[in-house]
Amino acid sequence: MTSEEKQKIAFFLDTAEDVLRDGHRKDRPDYLFIDDSPTPDHASHIEKTPESSGEKKDISMAPEFLAESPRLDGLELLAAEIHKCAACQLCSTRTKAVPGEGVTNPLVIVIGEAPGADEDRTGQPFVGRAGQLLDKMLAAIDLSRETNCFIANMLKCRPPENRDPRPAEISACVPFLDRQIDLLRPRAILCVGRVAMHGLLHTTEVIGKAHGQWTLYRNIPFFPIYHPSAILRDDSLRRPTWEDLKLFRAKVNEIV
Numbered sequence: 451m452t453s454e455e456k457q458k459i460a461f462f463l464d465t466a467e468d469v470l471r472d473g474h475r476k477d478r479p480d481y482l483f484i485d486d487s488p489t490p491d492h493a494s495h496i497e498k499t500p501e502s503s504g505e506k507k508d509i510s511m512a513p514e515f516l517a518e519s520p521r522l523d524g525l526e527l528l529a530a531e532i533h534k535c536a537a538c539q540l541c542s543t544r545t546k547a548v549p550g551e552g553v554t555n556p557l558v559i560v561i562g563e564a565p566g567a568d569e570d571r572t573g574q575p576f577v578g579r580a581g582q583l584l585d586k587m588l589a590a591i592d593l594s595r596e597t598n599c600f601i602a603n604m605l606k607c608r609p610p611e612n613r614d615p616r617p618a619e620i621s622a623c624v625p626f627l628d629r630q631i632d633l634l635r636p637r638a639i640l641c642v643g644r645v646a647m648h649g650l651l652h653t654t655e656v657i658g659k660a661h662g663q664w665t666l667y668r669n670i671p672f673f674p675i676y677h678p679s680a681i682l683r684d685d686s687l688r689r690p691t692w693e694d695l696k697l698f699r700a701k702v703n704e705i706v
C-alpha cells in the first residue's frame with residue numbers, strides 16, 4: 451500500500467472518530483506514512499512490464515490480441531517442429547525444411563510433392579519456375595497465397611536431386627501435413643501432381659485419368675491436377691488444366 455493510501459484511510463478513521471466524539475480533537479496524532487515494499491515472495495512474481503518500468507512500449511509489432519490463436523499458435527508450433535524434424539534421412543541433406551505458407555484461414559490448401567532446389571534454399575514452397583506458373587494458375591481463378599490459400603507440400607524436405615519420395619519418407623512426413631489440414635480447415639484441397647496424389651490417396655491411378663475428378667481426403671473435397679513442372683515440359687497439358695481449374699473454382703464457389 452502506498453503512503454498516500456494509508457494517509458487517506460487514517461484521515462477517514464480520524465474523521466469517523468471525531469464524529470463519534472462529536473467534535474474535532476485538538477490532539478490528533480501525527481502520522482508518518484511510508485510506502486510498503488513488496489515482500490520478497492510477492493516481488494518475485496511481479497514481472498516488470500514496460501508500463502511499470504516507465505519504458506516506452508514498442509507498438510511496431512502487432513499486439514498479441516490480434517493473433518488468431520490457437521490456430522496461428524498451432525501452425526507456428528508445428529512449423530517449429532518441422533524445422534527440427536529428424537524423422538527420416540532427408541533431414542541430413544536438406545538446407546531448410548519448408549513447412550508451407552499462406553493465409554491461416556484458407557479457402558483452399560494447395561498440396562505439392564516436395565520442395566525443389568529453390569524451396570530448399572529459401573524455406574518457402576513453390577518459389578521456383580514451377581511455383582511461378584502455379585501462382586499464375588491460381589491467380590486465373592482468383593486464388594493466391596496472399597489472400598485465400600495455404601501452399602504446402604506432401605514432403606517438407608527436398609529429396610536429393612529431386613528424386614521421387616520414398617514410402618518411408620512419405621509416412622514420416624504426411625502426419626505433419628494432416629495436422630496442418632486439421633488446423634487450417636480449408637474448404638477444398640487442390641492436389642498438384644501425380645506424386646502427391648499417389649502418396650496421399652494410396653492409389654496408383656494415372657494422373658491422366660484422375661485429374662479433374664473429385665474425391666475426399668480427411669473428409670475435405672480433394673481435386674488433383676497436373677503438376678506445373680509437367681505443364682512446363684508439355685504444353686499440351688495447359689488446356690486440360692485450365693478446364694480443371696475452372697471446374698475446381700466452380701465447385702469451391704458452390705461450397706462456400
Ligand code: URA
Binds near residue numbers: 562566569578581603
Ligand atoms: N514442386 C513442388 O511440388 N513443390 C514445391 O514446393 C516446388 C516444386
